[in-house]
Amino acid sequence: xxxxxxxxxxxxxxxxxxxxxxxxxxxxxxxxxxxxxxxxxxxxxxxxxxxxxxxxxxxxxxxxxxxxxxx
Numbered sequence: 823x824x825x826x827x828x829x830x831x832x833x834x835x836x837x838x839x840x841x842x843x844x845x846x847x848x849x850x851x852x853x854x855x856x857x858x859x860x861x862x863x864x865x866x867x868x869x870x871x872x873x874x875x876x877x878x879x880x881x882x883x884x885x886x887x888x889x890x891x892x893x
Contacts, residue, residue, distance in 0.1 A: 834860060834868050839891070842878060848888040 837858040842849060849857070855865040869889050872878045880889045 831868070834858075834864060835872060838865065838868055838872065838889075839877065842889060842891045845890075848881075848890040851887045851889070854889065 837860070838854060841854060841857050851866050851869060852862060854869070855862045858865070866887065869878065869880060869887070873880045873889075876892065878889050878891055879893075880887055882888070
């Protein structure tokens, strides 16, 4: 049985992935959260999970986390 929380988590993951796929350049956590209208902390957490799953790449540029899809 899929809970409401699991559905929301998958929804956030899909929003992040689709936004990153349409972007030519890596996107910071803050800009990503603004684009998909989600809290910064939620986006950061989901991006880290997606990175561990091997779906996106993340790196730091002068204390800012940026994300891009795997190539």
